[in-house]
Amino acid sequence: MRHLMSPLDFTVEELEKLFCLAVEMEKDPDKYAHLCDRKKLATLFYEPSTRTRLSFETAMLNLGGSVIGFADASSSSVSKGESVADTIRVISCFADIAAMRHPKEGAPMVAAANSSIPVINAGDGGHQHPTQTLTDLLTIRALKGHLGNMTVGLCGDLKFGRTVHSLINALVRYEGIRFVFISPEELKVPDYITDMLKEKNIPYEEVIRLEDRIGDLDLLYMTRVQKERFFNEEDYIRLKDFYILDKAKMELAPEKMLVLHPLPRVNEISVDVDDDPRAVYFKQVQYGMYVRMALIATLLELV
Numbered sequence: 441m442r443h444l445m446s447p448l449d450f451t452v453e454e455l456e457k458l459f460c461l462a463v464e465m466e467k468d469p470d471k472y473a474h475l476c477d478r479k480k481l482a483t484l485f486y487e488p489s490t491r492t493r494l495s496f497e498t499a500m501l502n503l504g505g506s507v508i509g510f511a512d513a514s515s516s517s518v519s520k521g522e523s524v525a526d527t528i529r530v531i532s533c534f535a536d537i538a539a540m541r542h543p544k545e546g547a548p549m550v551a552a553a554n555s556s557i558p559v560i561n562a563g564d565g566g567h568q569h570p571t572q573t574l575t576d577l578l579t580i581r582a583l584k585g586h587l588g589n590m591t592v593g594l595c596g597d598l599k600f601g602r603t604v605h606s607l608i609n610a611l612v613r614y615e616g617i618r619f620v621f622i623s624p625e626e627l628k629v630p631d632y633i634t635d636m637l638k639e640k641n642i643p644y645e646e647v648i649r650l651e652d653r654i655g656d657l658d659l660l661y662m663t664r665v666q667k668e669r670f671f672n673e674e675d676y677i678r679l680k681d682f683y684i685l686d687k688a689k690m691e692l693a694p695e696k697m698l699v700l701h702p703l704p705r706v707n708e709i710s711v712d713v714d715d716d717p718r719a720v721y722f723k724q725v726q727y728g729m730y731v732r733m734a735l736i737a738t739l740l741e742l743v
C-alpha cells in the first residue's frame with residue numbers, strides 16, 4: 441500500500457506515467473467512468489478548501505466511486521478531542537482511500553502511519569501540498585510541452601506558501617531549471633530550500649521587484665499572502681498587497697510566459713489579467729481534477 445505525502449514520493453518516471461494517465465482520462469473519460477465502482481474516497485478536511493476537496497470529490501465521482509467525509513472538523517468527533525490516529529483507524533473501516541488536509545505540519549504522515557488505506561496529503565500547514573504540485577506540473581507539461589529548461593519565477597509569500605515549497609522540490613528534478621524568487625524580505629523562501637538548491641547547484645536569485653525580472657521568465661507562479669499563517673494582523677495588512685500583477689506588468693512579460701496561481705486569489709492578480717491568454721490559473725484547476733483521478737486510480741492499484 442502506498443500513500444502520497446510529498447511530490448518526491450513518486451519518481452520522475454512514475455510522475456510521467458501518472459501525467460500520461462491523466463491526459464488519457466481527459467481524452468477518453470468514458471473508458472474510466474466505472475474504474476472505481478463500489479470504491480469510496482474519504483475527504484478529511486480540518487482546514488478550509490474549495491478546489492482541493494471538490495476536485496478530489498469530482499475526481500472520484502468521475503471514476504464511478506463515491507465520497508464520504510467532512511469539510512469542517514468542528515462537525516466531526518475531532519471537536520470532542522479525537523486524535524488524527526484514531527480518526528484514520530475509523531475511516532479505514534469505511535473507505536478505500538483518504539485525502540487529508542490539516543493545519544498542522546505532519547498530521548497526514550501521522551494518519552498514514554496508522555492507516556490501512558492509502559492516505560493522500562491534501563495540504564499540511566505551511567509544509568507541503570503535493571497534489572497541488574501534481575496539478576502545477578501537469579499544467580506546465582501540457583501547456584509548455586516539457587518540464588525542464590525554463591526560468592521559473594515564484595512571487596509573493598514564499599515563506600508560508602506550501603505550494604511553493606512542494607513545487608520547488610519537484611522542479612529541481614528536471615534539467616535546466618532556474619529560479620527567480622520574488623518576495624519582500626519578510627516572506628523569503630525558507631533557508632532549508634535555498635540550502636538544498638545550493639547543494640544541488642541549481643541557479644536561483646532572490647529579488648524584491650517583480651518588474652525587474654518578469655521579462656526573463658518562462659513561467660510566473662503567483663501566490664497569495666497566507667493570512668492564516670501570520671501571527672500578527674498588522675504584518676499581514678502591511679504585506680498583503682505587496683504584489684499586484686496587472687495589465688501594465690503583463691506588458692513587460694514575454695509573449696509565451698505562463699501565469700499560474702494555485703488559487704484562491706485575493707488581490708495579487710488583477711481581474712483584468714484573466715483574459716490574457718498567458719493567464720492559465722483556471723485551466724490549472726481543471727488539470728488538477730484529471731491528475732487527482734489518475735492519482736486515485738494509481739494508489740488503488742486499478743491501472
Ligand code: CP
Nearest residue numbers: 489490491492702703
Ligand atoms: N489550491 C488550493 O489548495 O485551493 P483550496 O485551498 O481551495 O483547496
